[in-house]
Amino acid sequence: MKCPVCNHENENASFCERCGSNLTEVASTSSPASSAPSQESAAASESEYTHWSSKQDSPNHAPQDSSSNTSAPIPIRQPQEQAQATENQASGDQQNNQWNNMMQNEKVQQAKEVSKQYASYFLSVLVRPYQAMKTVGEQHSLNGWLTMALIAVLSSTYFLISFSSMDIPGIFVSGFVRPLLLTAIMLIIAVALMYIILKVEKLTFHPKILVAQYGALLVPAVAALVLANVFTIISLSFSMYFVAIAYIIVLVGMNAVVFQYPLNRSKAVIDSIYTVLIANIVLVYVVYRLLIETLLSILSLFYSSFWRL
Known part of the structure; x- marks a missing residue:
């Protein structure tokens, strides 16, 4: 019997030997209306047959795991991408260098402006310092600190130059660093003493x-x-x-600043002359430690090295 699905010639069998279709249920006659469903079932059976026969033809074929191929491929950077990244990095470094150079140039320009302003300030104040002292304001406080820094540095360079010709070990520390620190401390103490005096006098000041x-x-x-x-x-x-003149000016300047304020003796705890006298004693002691002891220590080092020879 010929199978109507796969056209396989079967002998006396109830099912097709190739596709397995039921041969007993096949009607001898079919209406025109049922021809389309028969064709659709035939196509479905044929597809099933094709799928089944492909499996039968390759019995040793093992199904592959779909999950093994789902891993994302590793992206490989192309030479153009690498060149672009290198170019971007180089441009970023160049921009950073330009920014740093611009900031350095700006700082240099600011330093030049400050030095020019201080030079004009220095020359104008040097002519009439007491009159300038009465007219300065808060904006000149930076010039005041710069003046104190110059005093400390110039004092140190003086001691260093004076004793550089002597063959003394550690002359930089004893001849430059120590005078620098002592002078800075002396000036800070002078400012602090003026602040204390005016506070004791209960005066309002900036x-x-x-x-x-x-x-x-x-x-x-x-x-x-x-x-x-x-x-x-x-x-x-x-x-x-x-x-000596420079350090006398340091002492006199402290007193001049204090006495240009209207000292209110009626509200002060002690009389103003005593507070000013105590401040001068403290400052003189600091100057003594700076000048006398520093000179004596350097000279002692010089004579001790001389006697060793």
Whole structure:
């Protein structure tokens, strides 16, 4: 019997030997209306047969796991992408370098402006320091601190130049670092003493203006120390007079700033003269430690090394 599905010629069998279709239920006659469903079932059976026969033809074929191929491929950067990344990194580094150079140039320009302003301020105050002290404001406090820094540096360079010719071990520490620190401490103590005196007198004042006023009176001290450093080459003994003048100005300047305020003796705890006297004693002691003990320590080192020879 011929199978109507796969056209396989079967002998006396109830099912097709190839596709397994039921041969007993096949009707001898079919209506035209049922021909379309028969064709659809035949196509479905044929597809089933094709799928089944493909499995039968390759019995050793093992199904592959779909999950084994689901891993994402590793992206490989192409040479163009690498070149683009390198170019972007180079452009970023160049922008950072340009920004750093711009900031450095801006700082240099600011330093130049500050130096120019301080130079004009220094020359104008040097002519009439006391009159300038009465007119300065909070905006001149930076100039006051710069003046104090110059006094500390110039004092240190004076001691270093004066004793550089001596073969003394550790001359940089004892001749430069120690005078620098002591001078800075001395000036800070002077500002603190003025602050304490005015607080004891119960006066209203601005600390920045106090620094600006004291810095204006210290401008002649800077000029004296510059001359002292210059005259160390010509005459060391003569240069010491300029150093003494500079430290006298430090003492006098503190008193001038304090006494230009209206001291209110009626509300003060103690009389104003005693507070000012105590402040001067403290400052003189600091100056003594700076000048006398530093000189004596350096000279002792010099003579001890001399006697060893």
